[in-house]
Amino acid sequence: MGQLPGFTVLWPKMLWLLALVPVLAWLYWRMLRRGNRVAVRYPALELVGGAGPVRAWRRWVPAILLLLGLTSMVLAIARPQAVMSLPSRLENIVLAMDMSGSMRATDIRPSRIYAAQAAAKQFVAEQPLNVSVGVVAVAGAAAVVQSPSRQRERVEAAIDRLQPQRGTALGAGLIIALTTVLPDQDIDVERFMDGAPLPPPPNAAGEPVVPGSNPSSAVILLSDGESNSGPDPLKAAEVAAQYGVRIFTVGIGTPEGVTLEADGWSMRVRLDEATLKKIADTTGAQYFQADDAEGLKKIYSSLSTRLAFDKQRQVEISSLFAALGALLAGLSAMLSLWWFGRVQ
Known part of the structure; x- marks a missing residue:
């Protein structure tokens, strides 16, 4: 040919x-x-x-x-x-947003969490009306703060309610986001939290699922990539790959980091790009890095376009x-x- x-x-x-x-x-x-x-x-x-x-x-x-x-x-x-590039058949998106204490850092003005919330709300507003968007807060524990919904006001209000908390359990956040974007799948979250491997999902053809092959669902993780509790986030990415769900990762912060002081303690918070890149690569998605608020908004706009036309044939x-x-x-x-x- x-x-x-x-x-x-x-x-x-x-x-x-x-x-x-x-x-x-x-x-x-x-x-x-x-x-x-x-x-x-x-x-x-x-x-x-x-x-x-x-x-x-x-x-x-x-x-x-x-x-x-x-x-x-x-x-x-x-x-x-x-x-x-053909229009995708995307139906569900879950925003997994890192709400750990490191999100108070001001290496992205006025703060990481403020910039993340503003960009996330812009992303939600740009989604087609037929796409449902959910929100998962990730800190020492993970929780669904808004199940996937087409009502943009509810999703934006849930993003506004997010507040920084202690700890970061990215693995838990990703597995919760996966169960949220795939409500019909029987994913054993407790077994995963206990560290036991999860069996691959049943496949009618008897063949393994190709990573990133699920056209209807996607997860977007916004984080600095540092995880200090819970299961390994790379293990959660492997589970998502087994179900064909892409996890797009957005790194917020700078690799050199800043010193964060609060309540009498101080710590250095850095952007762990290696982990975020590995999560995206494992699931057949893409990693983006934002070092300022305007750049973060551009990343979300780029993601909107990519998700709307993500299939090349x-x-x-x-x-x-x-x-x-x-x-x-x-x-x-x-x-x-x-x-x-x-x-x-």
Whole structure:
């Protein structure tokens, strides 16, 4: 199968027909030269035909349009295909938001949590009306603060209610987010919390699920990546991969970190990019890093577009080339009739 970047043809041998286009152009040029010789020999005929030097270019316009139309039709015969982004079938999104004490840090102004809430609400507002959005708060424990809903006011109000708490259990937050986005699946959360491996989900074909293959559900984790309690977040990512659910990760903060002081204690809080990248890679998703509030909003806008058109497929576009060829040929015929009273 012949191929160009993003473009393929199923029948490349048919492209040899394109060689007829310059041949036809040469024949038309020869015909015009013969007509010009007749006009020079018999000037009266030129006056009768009404084609003077000013209008000579008109003879080429219909011919060029016709040749372009034939080229398009030949390409249609070769059955061209193109890689196109198609609308996704996304139905449920869960925002897993890190609400640990490190979210009080001000390396993103005015604070990590304020910037995260503002960007998350913008993301919710940009989602199509048919997409349900839920919210899971992640701290020392994880809790569903808003089940997936299409009522944007409820989701935004739940985001506004989030407050920093002690501890970070990313693994627990991810497994809770997974059960929230897949309410019909019987995921044994208690067994996972106890550290026992979970069996892979049943598959009618008897084959393992491809990571990221679930088109209807996704989880977005916003965190600095540091986890100090609960199960391993990478184990939770492996479970999500078994169900084909993508976990997009958004790193908030800076790798060098800042010193956070509160209630008489101080600690250095850094962005753990390695963990967040591994979570996204395991589930067939993508990692984003935001080091300021405006950048965080742009990331969420990019995510909105990606989730709306997240599938790229080879689509046959023969009909488009055939329609374009017919349009150009028809336009050529109309111009010929208009200018010369006949099809040239």
